Amino acid sequence: MTPPSEVIPGRRSSASRTHQPARADNGLPGVFYQREPWVVASELLGKVLVKGETAARIVEVEAYGGVDDPASHAHRNRTRRNDAMFLEGGHWYVYFSYGMHWCINVVCGSAGVPGAVLLRAAEPMAGLAVMRARRGAAVRDTGLCNGPARLAQSFGVTGSLDAACIGTDRSGDLGIIDDGQACAGDPVNTVRVGISAGEAIPWRWYVPGSPHVSRPR
DNA sequence: ACCGGGATGTTCT
DNA sequence: GAACATCCCGGTG
Numbered sequence: 001m002t003p004p005s006e007v008i009p010g011r012r013s014s015a016s017r018t019h020q021p022a023r024a025d026n027g028l029p030g031v032f033y034q035r036e037p038w039v040v041a042s043e044l045l046g047k048v049l050v051k052g053e054t055a056a057r058i059v060e061v062e063a064y065g066g067v068d069d070p071a072s073h074a075h076r077n078r079t080r081r082n083d084a085m086f087l088e089g090g091h092w093y094v095y096f097s098y099g100m101h102w103c104i105n106v107v108c109g110s111a112g113v114p115g116a117v118l119l120r121a122a123e124p125m126a127g128l129a130v131m132r133a134r135r136g137a138a139v140r141d142t143g144l145c146n147g148p149a150r151l152a153q154s155f156g157v158t159g160s161l162d163a164a165c166i167g168t169d170r171s172g173d174l175g176i177i178d179d180g181q182a183c184a185g186d187p188v189n190t191v192r193v194g195i196s197a198g199e200a201i202p203w204r205w206y207v208p209g210s211p212h213v214s215r216p217r
Numbered sequence: 218a219c220c221g222g223g224a225t226g227t228t229c230t
Numbered sequence: 231g232a233a234c235a236t237c238c239c240g241g242t243g
Contacts, residue, residue, distance in 0.1 A: 098236050099225030
């Protein structure tokens with residue numbers, strides 16, 4: 001399914017000017033997710049989060065591990081909340097934060113070994129009107145998906161998707177696809193945001209210069 | 218611009 | 231009871 005007639009920022013409408021056919025959207029194979037979260041994380045930059053008519057290019061992520069990562073929800077025990085982190089890579093982990101926000105994670109690694117990548121920010125590409133209906137009519141483009149809870153809200157994601165499989169095309173519920181566009185620039189690697197344990201672990205990556213990143217610098 | 222506080226529920230001490 | 235992978239709004243420069 002192709003998105004509606006909406007203009008997609010950052011995408012050239014020059015397919016007719018080249019001999020190469022436009023590259024098809026590709027879902028990511030299961031093995032992509034079945035690696036350590038800190039390996040998968042930076043490779044998710046530039047990929048496209050899709051759900052219905054909404055789409056956005058991922059520009060900021062953070063990796064979270066298991067018992068060795070004091071900032072991880074799986075640092076202590078397996079509970080009902082963090083259970084999805086123990087699934088095989090290729091599922092969603094969606095948790096409720098601060099009593100009012102939802103956050104979206106990509107589960108990574110092998111079954112039984114907790115690990116996930118938090119999707120912190122993305123550049124809206126399609127369905128911006130739907131995002132505004134969820135986030136607020138006056139919200140700027142750069143305010144739609146520049147934070148983990150804002151991103152989830154723009155996509156209408158709640159806990160009902162926790163532990164679901166990651167979709168591989170635009171016809172599914174919530175998925176990730178590769179549209180062939182490379183990440184613009186080398187990812188910037190920093191410490192993670194908003195945590196009070198494991199502050200020294202540099203497991204955050206973002207696209208340099210993107211105005212859609214949640215907290216530049 | 219930068220700050221401080223409040224909203225709100227699940228998890229853990 | 232306190233902490234929490236957050237966000238919004240209203241204060242002050």
